[in-house]
Amino acid sequence: MREYELSPSLLSADFGYVMRDVDSISSCCKFLHLDVMDGHYVPNLTIGVPVIKSIRKHSDLIFDTHLMITNPEEFIEPFAECGSDYITFHVECTDKPFELIEKIRSLGKKAGISIHPDTPEEKLYPFLEKGAADLILVMSVRPGFGGQSYIPESTARIASYRKKLDENGSGAILSVDGGINVKTVKEAADAGAKLLVAGSAVFGKEDPGAAARELFELLGE
Numbered sequence: 740m741r742e743y744e745l746s747p748s749l750l751s752a753d754f755g756y757v758m759r760d761v762d763s764i765s766s767c768c769k770f771l772h773l774d775v776m777d778g779h780y781v782p783n784l785t786i787g788v789p790v791i792k793s794i795r796k797h798s799d800l801i802f803d804t805h806l807m808i809t810n811p812e813e814f815i816e817p818f819a820e821c822g823s824d825y826i827t828f829h830v831e832c833t834d835k836p837f838e839l840i841e842k843i844r845s846l847g848k849k850a851g852i853s854i855h856p857d858t859p860e861e862k863l864y865p866f867l868e869k870g871a872a873d874l875i876l877v878m879s880v881r882p883g884f885g886g887q888s889y890i891p892e893s894t895a896r897i898a899s900y901r902k903k904l905d906e907n908g909s910g911a912i913l914s915v916d917g918g919i920n921v922k923t924v925k926e927a928a929d930a931g932a933k934l935l936v937a938g939s940a941v942f943g944k945e946d947p948g949a950a951a952r953e954l955f956e957l958l959g960e
């Protein structure tokens with residue numbers, strides 16, 4: 740068992756050769772991060788249910804679906820049915836986060852909750868209680884695009900969440916998303932993130948498998 744895992748973000752892959760890119764990381768990674776954007780919560784559009792469903796037919800990776808959409812409650816079922824293993828929504832996008840977590844779990848999936856860097860960190864405290872969520876996703880860039888720089892203040896936020904999760908005896912996975920690369924991966928991991936999402940630093944490289952292995956090495960894995 741590794742202490743740290745990578746979740747390469749497909750956003751930076753070549754969608755014309757999507758399975759070639761997924762296969763390139765499959766022997767060294769367990770997770771695949773799938774970014775769903777709706778053009779409302781974030782100023783960009785990406786993939787949705789049909790693409791995830793198609794990739795699911797050809798991959799056994801753990802699908803870490805990240806919903807950056809304004810109305811997540813309307814889409815939990817389709818994203819569960821298309822093959823997601825984790826479904827993460829944004830705390831900014833719903834008034835009923837606990838119901839949503841319940842819904843995701845009732846469909847046999849793991850429930851994650853994410854927070855925008857401009858949202859006060861306290862907003863996620865209720866979800867750091869034992870059993871409240873399965874994954875906590877700290878955004879370390881403003882969601883919407885790959886290839887942005889890691890926001891330095893994210894490190895303190897990760898450390899604060901790590902401390903609270905441990906104090907509460909929560910087994911939720913602490914994940915970080917945005918600007919994770921050879922320069923920042925260790926800092927985020929040292930602060931307490933266990934699942935490191937990396938898009939451009941993996942799929943943006945000529946050899947994504949080699950890039951992922953290099954990140955694992957920096958993590959001591």
Ligand code: DX5
Pocket residue numbers: 748749750751772774805880881882883884885886887916917918919936937938939940
């Ligand atoms: C951004 C997405 C990220 C993105 C990360 O809103 O949620 O998952 O793919 O890309 P990098 O690793 O290039 O910052």
Ligand code: ZN
Pocket residue numbers: 748772773774805916936
């Ligand atoms: Zn993401």
